[in-house]
Amino acid sequence: MAQHYHHWLVLVSILVAILASYTALTLALRIRVASSQTAPAWLVGGGIAMGIGIWSMHFIGMLALLLPIDIAYNLSVTLLSMLIAIVVSTFALHIASRRQVGRAALVGGGVAMGVGICAMHYVGMAAIEIAPPIRYDAAWVALSFVIAIAASFAAFGVAFSSPPQAGWRRYHKAFGAVGMGLAIAGMHYAAMVAAEFPAGAVSGVTLVSKAWLAGAVTTITLFVLFATLLLSLMEARAAARAARMQASLAAAAETSRAKDEFLAMLGHELRNPLASISSAVHLLKQAGLEDKHRQFAQDVIARQSEHLARIVDDLLDVGRAITGKIMLNREPIDLNAAVGNALRTLDAAGTTADRCVTMEGASVWVNADRTRIEQIVNNLVLNAVQHTTPGGQIAVRVAATPDGALVSVRDDGAGMDTETAAHAFELFFQARQGPERRRGGLGIGLTLARRIAELHGGTIEAGSDGPxxxxxxxxxxxxxxxxxxxxxxRLDTAPRSARRVVIVEDSEDARLSLQRILEREGHTVHTAADGPSGFDAIAKLRPDVALIDIGLPGLDGYKVAELLRSKGLRTYLIALTGYGRAEDRTRARESGFDEHLTKPPPMERLLALVAGAAA
Incomplete structure (x- = not known):
């Protein structure tokens, strides 16, 4: 009996096969990342949707067959073929949803799936009620099995391949679905070629129009497949939102932990010098104190005050460094001389007194900010001191290289493992240490050193042979x-002169202590505790020098300076403030200040400015 096909139904069957294949690949990837609670539901639901899709393709393909007689189908056998499709699809999804599959399991799964698809097809063909029965060409039947098994292997190949992220290969799932759909359709139509309908055969009575049945099956199938894809997309987006929320919560928890850890470190680093200062003050209060004890207490206060100032400066500097607001006063400098000066300053402060520090250097010039270069050396040497024991060796070397200039600081201390070295320059990062925090520090010195080096167009790196x-x-x-x-x-060796000074400062301790220091230097000092009274005192007394805080009650320091300059007053104005950013210095200059010093001021510089101010 001659066979013909309804071309539009053939096209519909192929499109259904492609859509079913795309749904299968999407579900395989979705099940793979689903939670243990939702994965079984996706496996069963996906198996049903995929099975209906593949079965529908075959059923629509059989409805596309045009014979001289109408074809009737046995409902029970037809439903059995659908059940086989669902079971085979569920099995295939179970294999494809695994993250890893051995070669033997992959081969076995591909063969089983291919045989199952063929079984579904030939059981569906057996549902045709026709006499005499259909005969099959063995060669074409074998070819249909080969095509089905090949399509199954192709499906697993796409499912287990790593999805590329660039170019046309990003659409590998869509291309895979097209290939699989064509292969499944090819298997069906190869199997249909294998079927030989006897001439003069007769079939049962059909109760439903073939066109209506094809339309109904197609509509229901498309609804099931599209609904499955939509549910998969919605669930994937919900899972992505949940993952982002989880990641945000984890990041917030990590940020909170890092903040708490930093505050704990900061509290430790601040309380230690404060405790030393408090003890020294208590010692100074004792009556009949010997000179050596008095000197000891004074030295402790001086050292710890410098330490506190350094902590505050580092915190402010690292903030400016991260935001790119560090201003560099660059000039040609001898790097060897700058490094030597930094080491002498550390030695004079007693920082490296119990370490053996050596320096080997040669003159090499760089265009840099001298103060910032010395700050890099200071931070690196302080880091070496923290990680060596008394008597430890610290070797500093300056050299010219083919690429430029080099400074290295090497120590024989605690060393680093690979992980520590990789994180050494991260803000607030510190190598593990016990609660006693013998090495101290806030984990900002190396970060600051790296940023300053980068601002100079340079680099900094850490190395170690191990702990x-x-x-x-x-x-x-x-x-x-x-x-x-x-x-x-020629150095200015002119003697310092006594000056008339006004101090405008709202902190009583700061105001009175500075007044006594200046009076001991021979200056005449008047004070004021707020902006308005400070302005009145300076305008009335017309002193040689005025030390003015910025954060004053009533009238801030900037406004005081502006009002004084508007009256033509030529008093030498020094801003003495806790605001030390570059924009703060600029604003001070614009307001009329002659000099800007951050608290606590370098006392020698302050005394020199006061004594050297023009009358």
Whole structure:
């Protein structure tokens, strides 16, 4: 009996096969990332949807067959073929949803799935009520099995391949679905070629129109497949939102933990010098104190005050460094001389007194901010001191390299493992240490050193051979030619003169202590505790120098300076404030200040400014 096909129904069957294949691949990936609670539901629901899709493709393909007689189907056998499709699809999803599958399991799964699809097809063909029965060409039947098994292997190949993220390969799932759909359709139509309908065969009575049945099956199938895809998409988006929320909560918890840890470290680092100062003050209050004890207490207060000032400066500097607001006063400097000066300053402060510090260097010039370069060296050497024991070796080297200039600081201390070295320059990061925090620090010195080096166009790196084997930090900077020698400037050796000074400061302790220091230097000092009274005192007394705080009650320091300058007053105005950003200095200049000093001021510099101010 001659066979013909309804072309539109053939096209519909192929499109259904492609859509079913795409749904199967989507569900395989969805089940793979689903939670243990929802995965079984997705597996069963997906198996039903995929099975109905594949079965519908075959049923629509059989409805596309045009014979001289109408075809009737046995309902029970037809439903059995659908059940086989659902079971086979569920099995395939179970295999494809695994993260890893062995080669033997993959081969076995592909063969079983291919055989199952063929079984579904031939059981569906057996549902055709026709006499005499259909005969089959063995070669075409074998080919249909080969195509089905190949399609199954292709499905697993796409499911277990890593999805590329760029170019046309991003659409590998869609291309895979098209290939699988064509293969499944090819298997069906190869199997239909294998079927030989006897001439003169007769079939039962059909109760339903073939066109209506094809339309109904197609509509229901498309609804099931699209509903499944939509549910998968909605669940995937909900899972993504939940994952983002979980990640945000984890990040917030980590931020909170880091904040608490930093505050605990900061509290430790602040309380230690404060405790020392408090003890020294108590010692000074004792009657009949010997000179050596008095000197000891004074030294403790001086040292710990400098330490507190350094902590505050580092905190402010690292904030400016991160936001890119550090201003560099660059000029050609001899790097070797700058490093040597930084080491002498540390030695004079007693910071490296119980360490063996050596320096090997050669003159090499860089275009840099001298103060910031010395700050890099200071931070690296302080880091070496923290991680070595008394008597430890710290070697500093300055050298010219083909690429520029190099400064290295090497110690024989605690050393670092690979993980610690990788995080050494991260803000607030510190190597593990016990509750006693013998090494101290806030974990900002190295971050600041790196940022300053980068602002100079340089780099800094950390290296170590391992724990207890010391560390080496290396700074590389661009070098410049040495400038031509210039005559040495004559130092100003003029004697300091007594000045008339007004201090405007709302902190009583700061105001009175500064007043006594200046009076001991021979200056005449008047004070005021707020902006308005400070302005009146300066306008009335017309002193040589005025030390003015910025954060004053009633009238801030900027406004005081502006009003004084508007009256033509030429008093030397010094802003003495806790605000130390570059924009603060700029605003002070614009307001009429001659100098800007951050608290606590370097006392020698302050005394020199007061004594050297023009009358």
């Amino acid at each position: 207890a084997r010391g560390s080496t930090f290396t700074v590389r900077l661009p070098a410049v030619p040495a400038p031509a020698a210039s005559p040495t400037a």
